[in-house]
Amino acid sequence: MKNVRAEARRRRVLAPLAGLVLAWALLLTCLLPIAVAQGRVVPSVTQMRLEQADDGVYLTAAVQFELPSLVEEVLDKGIAIYFVAEAEVFQERWYWTDRKVAQVTRHMRLAYQPLTRRWRLNVSPVPITGAAGFGVSLNQNFDSLADAMDAVKRVGRLRLGDAAEIGDEPLHQVMFRFRLDTSQLPRPFQIGVVGQADWNIVAERSAKLALEKQR
Structure with missing residues (x-):
């Protein structure tokens, strides 16, 4: 009972x-x-690969996200948008906090060229603002926005440093971040995008990667 x-x-x-x-x-x-x-699928880092070449250690990454229609409208008006990719490598230490052994940043500027009806992607290790940033950037031209965005999402050959700087551990702790940088938009747009989810494109991933020999 x-x-x-x-x-x-x-x-x-x-x-x-x-x-x-x-x-x-x-x-x-x-x-x-x-x-x-509504195109609000969370952006993600789908691939990370650490490779050793004769001239150093490189990270290759891939990001998956959809460009919101609001951002596309801004691009169609001739306003450039900016992306930033960042990578860090840490050496694990059991007796203290992990030590950062490498860090690299890549800045990307995407803009529509009305005269040629093509899309231009500038890639630089420094912020692309003014003549200084454009002077050290690599330029690529694309016939469509889709092709340009494919190039943005494939972050290839981020040079982290020499092999001696990275270390010879079997696995390396790597942190990769990717974001849409609204701080480089024209001032009126910076104010307008505050609080708008369409402009919040951020992806990051931390993983232990083996150092592969470049083929």
Whole structure:
């Protein structure tokens, strides 16, 4: 008899919790398609690879995200947008905090050229602002926005340093970050994008990578 009463009390306690869990599950099921439909899928880093070449150690990464229609409209008006990719390598130390042994940053400027009807991508190790930034940048031209964005998402050959600087551990702790940099937009646009989720494109990933020999 006591066991029957205990089981009844347990069911009375768990019933509301089960209902709450079911409600949350239904809510998430409804919201997920909406998020996908609005292009709000969370950006992610889908690939990271550490390679050693004759002239140093390089990181290759790939990022997956969709460019919101609002950002595309800004590009169509001739306003350039900027992306930043950053990578850091740490040496693990059991007796102290991890030591940073390498850091590299890549700046990318994407703009539409109305006269040629082509897309130009500038890539530079320093912020592309003014003549100084353009002077050290590499330029690529594309016939479509899709082709230009494919190049933006493939972050290749980020030079981290010499092999001696990185170390000879079997695995290396690497942190990679990618973001849309709104701080380089024209001042009126910087004010307008505050609080707008469409401009919040950020992806990062931390992983232990083996140093592969470049083929």
